[in-house]
Amino acid sequence: MSEVYESKNFIQEKIEADIDSGKHEGRVHTRFPPEPNGYLHIGHCKAIYINFETAAKYGGKTNLRFDDTNPVTEDTEYVESIQRDIKWLGYQWEGDPLFTSDYFDQLFDFAVTLINKGLAYVDPSSSDEMAQQKGTPTQAGTNSPYRDRPVEENLKLFHEMREGKHPDGAMVLRAKIDMSAPNMLMRDPIIYRIKHAHHHRTGDKWCIYPMYDFAHGQSDSIEKITHSLCSLEFMHHRPLYDWFIENIGIFPSKQTEFARMNVAYMITSKRKLLKLVNENFVEGWDDPRMSTLSGMRRRGYLPKSLRRFCEVTGVAKRDNLIEFELLESIVREDLNQSATRVMVVQDPIKVVITNYEEGKSELLPVANNPQDESAGHHEMQFSREIYIERGDFMLDPPKKYFRLAPEKHVRLKGAYIIKADSYKTDENGNVTEVHCTYFPESKSGQDTSGIKAKGVLHWVECASAIDVELKLYDRLFTDPTPDKHEGKDYIDFYNKDSLIVVPNAKAESYLAHVGSDESLQFMRKGYFIKDQSSSDDKLVFNRTITLKDTWAKMQKK
């Protein structure tokens, strides 16, 4: 048996080393710990992928834990959207969703433990004073005058904090570590603060809340998480993470950091996304232009594409900026495999086939997906008057133009070859109607005409066409890193053409019956999905992405 060398990322190598050494009896348990204060975005997508896939690879489990230690910003709306999005992505967490707030009692006890060990103290210093004490990265800090407060006094004050005897900001509980540590986080970090605020789950039970550093690691430990995978920004927190676990004496979860994924033209700052929503640059968190999972779902991206995107972009520790084109190529590749082909004319111009008998019509079969024989076909009505795309007819075509022009032949996809004979114009010289003749022997699939037509056009028969609204989406920003320019706001790079509405496109009747989960390809145009805002009276389709267009690219040169 020859062994194929399998390349592993650094997290997998670390886990395999742990398994080989018998750590935790080879158990692998990860967690995804979002704060419920915003919608999940492409960056979370990567974290979800890494946590769930890594555990699954080693037969382990993954918890979903809401890191809800800041009642001021958190809300149940987000708790729900987050669960919906993770499920949509295709992952299922272990058991019920968990909440850091469920551990508030234990965390309080942990704090008491530290106080009793002389490793935490209550400090009434003001915010400014504490900042002074902290020093700077190059300058050691100084001890708080309250650092050596006796244990009994700390205990009494801490309980008073809990009982609501002190207002917000009056005092905090601090860990007693090392005010001269090179790592600023080790300079007696705050672990509990007073916040007389209503919590989305614990209500008014608490008026003190633990800080992230005093909640996250311990929550991992309580859940017996073996591998706590997080992004690089928490690297500096690892010594603190370990310090608390060690000094409280609880299960030794270990943190490993990876570089978070950055994607060109997408922003992932919750605050900046929220501003786009609040100031109506987009229609909501699920606007198809947003980098949120909800947005990408509404845009028509498939969950498997997102998973594959995460896989293909890999796991490493270096900063990265993934090209948007890579995401697009994956989205196209998956959609190409499964999308139903239909014809929709975005900017119609009427074509009259003068030698086609008036009043006659026929039904012509069109393959649902040439990539997949088993997808079958549907029928399109054909008759004397049809619409084609305005841009597919030119009076004075350039070289290598395969489309319709006077005296030129084209194939109507799935139908006949036609030749343009004449046309009508309005008073401004714009073409309003094209008159053609068709070749009865050139019928699709049984062509005996011998006529060669290089161009193939999509079309929709006038009488049976239905009106639909199209929303053509493009990237939200005109710059790949809109929020990385000094002195410029990311809003300055807002792409005003990121949404173009086509109110009256002409679609074949098939679209009247599609569901909102059916991926569609509007032939020669792009991939679309029915929007949730559609009603029986008004159908709306979102453009997921265009088809590649080499002709347009050639034209630009």
Place this chain on the structure above:
RNA sequence: AACCGUGUGUUGUAAUGGUAGCAUUUGAGAUUUUGACUCUCAAGGUAAAGGUUCAAGUCCUUUCAUGGUUGCCA
């Protein structure tokens, strides 16, 4: 400046000290009843300098570049 990280084609990511590969992108061509898809070919890379070694992207040293760290956010 100090501390902690990170440097492989345009971008992303592989390579057990032993042939620098894959995808994307770009370009050329073939094919095509979607100027799509598919196929073929091509372009393009180990930050720099030294060292160890039969052999260095990989190990060591120095330099350079780059990210993070001075919230009662997570």
